[in-house]
Amino acid sequence: xxxxxxxxxxxxxxxxxxxxxxxxxxxxxxxxxxxxxxxxxxxxxxxxxxxxxxxxxxxxxxxxxxxxxxxxxxxxxxxxxxxxxxxxxxxxxxxxxxxxxxxxxxxxxxxxxxxxxxxxxxxxxxxxxxxxxxxxxxxxxxxxxxxxxxxxxxxxxxxxxxxxxxxxxxxxxxxxxxxxxxxxxxxxxxxxxxxxxxxxxxxxxxxxxxxxxxxxxxxxxxxxxxxxxxxxxxxxxxxxxxxxxxxxxxxxxxxxxxxxxxxxxxxxxxxxxxxxxxxxxxxxxxxxxxxxxxxxxxxxxxxxxxxxxxxxxx
Ligand SMILES: C[S@@+](CC[C@H](N)C(=O)[O-])C[C@H]1O[C@@H](n2cnc3c(N)ncnc32)[C@H](O)[C@@H]1O
Numbered sequence: 555x556x557x558x559x560x561x562x563x564x565x566x567x568x569x570x571x572x573x574x575x576x577x578x579x580x581x582x583x584x585x586x587x588x589x590x591x592x593x594x595x596x597x598x599x600x601x602x603x604x605x606x607x608x609x610x611x612x613x614x615x616x617x618x619x620x621x622x623x624x625x626x627x628x629x630x631x632x633x634x635x636x637x638x639x640x641x642x643x644x645x646x647x648x649x650x651x652x653x654x655x656x657x658x659x660x661x662x663x664x665x666x667x668x669x670x671x672x673x674x675x676x677x678x679x680x681x682x683x684x685x686x687x688x689x690x691x692x693x694x695x696x697x698x699x700x701x702x703x704x705x706x707x708x709x710x711x712x713x714x715x716x717x718x719x720x721x722x723x724x725x726x727x728x729x730x731x732x733x734x735x736x737x738x739x740x741x742x743x744x745x746x747x748x749x750x751x752x753x754x755x756x757x758x759x760x761x762x763x764x765x766x767x768x769x770x771x772x773x774x775x776x777x778x779x780x781x782x783x784x785x786x787x788x789x790x791x792x793x794x795x796x797x798x799x800x801x802x803x804x805x806x807x808x809x810x811x812x813x814x815x816x817x818x819x820x821x822x823x824x825x826x827x828x829x830x831x832x833x834x835x836x837x838x839x840x841x842x843x844x845x846x847x848x849x850x851x852x853x854x855x856x857x858x859x860x861x862x863x864x865x866x867x868x
Contacts, residue, residue, distance in 0.1 A: 561664040563590030564795055564854040565843050569657060570594060572793045572836065572861040578602040579654035582645075584638040584782060585609060587663040589618030595657065596625050604630040606653075608644060610637045610687040614665050637687075639778045645785055652787035658779065661797040662686075662765065664853065674765060676740030676757045682733065684768045695764040699739060704728045714772070714800065715763030722746045723760055736761075753852075762798065772800050779808035783833055786864035791836070793861045802840065802858055809835050809862050833862040 563569075569591060575581055575598040583592040586607030596605040605622070609615045615633050622631045636644050638658065645653070666674045666686065673683035673695060682695035698707070704724045712720035726746035733739050743757040766772060783792055796802045811817050814831030840858035848855045 561588040561590050562851045562853070563594070564659065564851065564857045565841065565847070565859050566591065566594055568841050568859050569793050569795070570598070572859070573655045573657060573791050575599055575603070575655060580604045580606070580650060580652075582641065582653050582656040582782070582785075583607045584641060584656055584658045584778075585660065586618045586633060587611075587614050587659065588665055589621040591657055591659060592618060592631075593621055593625065595655075596622060596629050596631060600625070600628045602629075604632070604650075606644070606648070606650070607631070607633045608636045608638050608641065609633070610635065611663070611666065612687070612689055613669075614663055617665065635689075638782070639774050641778065642781050642785060650785075653785050653790060654787055655791045655793075656782045656786065658782070658792075658794045660771075660775075660795060660801050667853075673736050674761070676736055676743075676755055676761055679735045679737040682736055682739060682764075684765050686769045693768055695736075695768050696733070698764055698767060699727055699733045700731055710767050711760050711763045713763070714766040715759035715761075716799065717747075717759035717763065719747045766800070772804060775801065775804040776808045776811075779805060780812055783808070783812050783862070783864065788864055788866040790864045791861060792833075792864075793859065796840075796858050796860070797856045802860075805860050809833065809860060813862065831865065833864055836861045836863055 575595045577600060579599055581595050581599060586592045586609045592605055592607045599605060607618055612635055615635055619633045625631060634644050662674055666672050670678035670680045673680045682699060684695040685692055707727055708720045708724035711717045711723050717723060723743050723746045726742050730742045740757040743760045747756040794805045796805050807817050811827055811829045812832045813835050814829050816825045816829045817827045818825050837860045840860050843854040843857050
């Protein structure tokens with residue numbers, strides 16, 4: 555029997571309220587994952603709508619396709635193995651000239667975290683891989699941990715993990731090479747960080763940093779969000795769920811720049827960022843999941859939801 559992995563979609567109610575999918579419309583889920591949000595959106599496009607889902611994780615995409623197959627016939631569904639940074643080309647190649655809405659639910663899925671062999675989680679004695687797109691032979695977390703200099707390790711753990719003990723963690727990693735598995739790395743990091751209390755594992759930040767670097771998660775994120783906004787029809791909406799401050803910063807900068815607010819540093823004499831007014835930001839502050847959702851789905855705890863609407867005329 556075919557088993558289907560599951561991922562509890564985050565802030566579904568808020569996402570749907572903000573996106574307002576309606577029958578006959580064309581929507582993109584730029585991070586379709588296991589299809590949780592996509593199924594909710596697609597069911598609201600019936601009849602006559604079209605849901606296009608992208609993911610760079612082929613395994614996730616297969617699960618999403620199976621989940622969304624229930625709806626086929628009532629609504630058109632297309633899943634594409636692609637990086638969301640290529641969204642304009644994906645749409646162009648399918649003859650789509652504009653979309654009514656787009657969702658980005660950034661970060662990792664439960665499938666990735668819960669699959670021992672993918673190496674994303676400190677819970678498993680698995681090789682340190684962490685590539686979302688395993689079809690590409692690219693950098694793995696093992697390459698970084700075993701080959702990068704202590705200085706570079708410290709920099710990424712501080713910058714992408716926001717780990718206060720980055721220097722101690724980097725030194726401990728270098729002293730304990732070769733590091734063969736996620737579980738071994740978790741032990742090294744936990745020992746270096748020391749007891750911290752709280753609910754999150756002491757290796758969470760270091761694992762986050764490695765995952766972000768392996769998958770180049772921040773590079774081009776602001777541009778990808780801006781490109782998606784340009785694909786929106788007048789009145790179309792974008793919703794972004796982010797899970798850490800670097801993602802949130804990219805979203806805020808994209809929304810600021812395309813709502814016509816300059817993002818140049820204060821000392822620059824004249825605007826060079828090319829701010830233009832294409833959208834109205836709908837969420838004056840990021841929305842967060844309520845306590846009940848966090849209790850039911852602890853992975854939602856760091857979620858921030860932001861939305862904007864494409865202006866009718868520019
Ligand atoms: C939090 S999960 C999405 C879960 C989904 N909303 C659901 O309800 O099942 C994030 C997904 O984004 C994908 N992803 C991350 N970066 C991506 C990128 N640059 N392009 C396409 N997909 C990406 C990951 O592979 C992962 O499956």
